[in-house]
Amino acid sequence: MKGLVLKKHADQFVVLSGGKEECFVARKNLKKDGVFVGDYVEIEEGAICKIEKRKNLLVRPPLANIDKLLIVVAPVPKPDLYTVDKLLLFCKLNDITPILCINKSDLNIDFCKEIEKTYKTIVKTIIFSCLDESVLKLKSQIKGLCVLAGQSAVGKSSIVNALLKEDVAKVDTFSKKIERGKQTTRVVQIYSLGKDKFLADTAGFSKLDERLLNLDEREVKSYYPEFLPYAGACKYHSCLHLDGKNCGVFDAVQNGKISKTRYENYKKLVLTLKNFKKY
Ligand SMILES: Nc1nc2c(ncn2[C@@H]2O[C@H](COP(=O)(O)OP(=O)(O)O)[C@@H](O)[C@H]2O)c(=O)[nH]1
Ligand SMILES: [Mg+2]
Numbered sequence: 515m516k517g518l519v520l521k522k523h524a525d526q527f528v529v530l531s532g533g534k535e536e537c538f539v540a541r542k543n544l545k546k547d548g549v550f551v552g553d554y555v556e557i558e559e560g561a562i563c564k565i566e567k568r569k570n571l572l573v574r575p576p577l578a579n580i581d582k583l584l585i586v587v588a589p590v591p592k593p594d595l596y597t598v599d600k601l602l603l604f605c606k607l608n609d610i611t612p613i614l615c616i617n618k619s620d621l622n623i624d625f626c627k628e629i630e631k632t633y634k635t636i637v638k639t640i641i642f643s644c645l646d647e648s649v650l651k652l653k654s655q656i657k658g659l660c661v662l663a664g665q666s667a668v669g670k671s672s673i674v675n676a677l678l679k680e681d682v683a684k685v686d687t688f689s690k691k692i693e694r695g696k697q698t699t700r701v702v703q704i705y706s707l708g709k710d711k712f713l714a715d716t717a718g719f720s721k722l723d724e725r726l727l728n729l730d731e732r733e734v735k736s737y738y739p740e741f742l743p744y745a746g747a748c749k750y751h752s753c754l755h756l757d758g759k760n761c762g763v764f765d766a767v768q769n770g771k772i773s774k775t776r777y778e779n780y781k782k783l784v785l786t787l788k789n790f791k792k793y
């Protein structure tokens with residue numbers, strides 16, 4: 515019997531199989547590698563005996579086989595677009611489809627549209643609010659295992675609740691903490707929204723930098739599709755677009771053709787990688 519691991523609880527795993535959820539333990543020989551939430555497993559005699567080959571694996575948060583990453587931002591708390599760009603890069607490296615989810619449109623629609631303008635040519639972008647039915651725009655995007663990522667208090671748990679229409683993920687009710695938020699999602703759990711539609715809440719992605727540090731800084735530019743049309747004007751093919759001299763990308767930034775924040779954050783990442791390799 516085959517199934518999908520939805521949740522881990524001490525030594526037990528909740529597995530969805532044939533439309534039913536049941537608890538199983540893992541065979542001793544599997545304990546070494548570990549069974550992850552998101553794993554497709556084989557069950558025999560009441561125990562998980564085999565883990566199917568994984569498409570990808572995150573260790574923090576512990577999740578396997580992610581198809582889509584819903585990167586959530588909002589007018590409040592103030593978006594950290596550097597992290598958004600790093601998450602987009604992370605998706606490319608791990609065969610994950612990103613969607614930029616701009617939540618809380620009820621608070622400041624112009625601000626949401628500003629972010630959309632920067633990103634809509636780079637990644638699928640959706641503006642909505644969890645306070646009205648616009649949140650349902652997300653529903654049609656859920657396919658395979660979709661995972662919510664983003665700063666604390668952007669509304670990740672609220673999205674899960676809205677899509678499930680029941681209070682499963684605990685929303686932070688300290689409205690005063692809206693600016694800073696509070697982490698209430700500790701265990702990783704997958705919710706089923708129908709056939710092959712799964713959603714997982716997380717308390718955010720930590721140690722993102724560490725996961726990108728192995729990347730060659732010369733490769734980073736190839737993950738910025740908006741640079742491509744202008745890179746031909748650079749004097750050298752190897753141009754990293756870091757300063758203004760003979761650089762088509764730099765000129766495009768000056769002329770407003772490329773987002774300045776995307777470019778500045780690109781430079782920040784390349785310099786971080788360069789510095790890291792010195793030590
Ligand atoms: N105004 C407004 N508040 C929202 C919206 N979505 C979530 N919130 C509030 O933002 C706060 C943090 O939400 P929560 O879902 O716990 O964020 P998480 O930390 O990302 O899981 C809570 O007070 C929510 O009620 C929205 O669309 N509009
Ligand atoms: Mg939460």
Ligand SMILES: [Zn+2]
Pocket residue numbers: 745748753754755756760761762763764
């Ligand atoms: Zn250049």
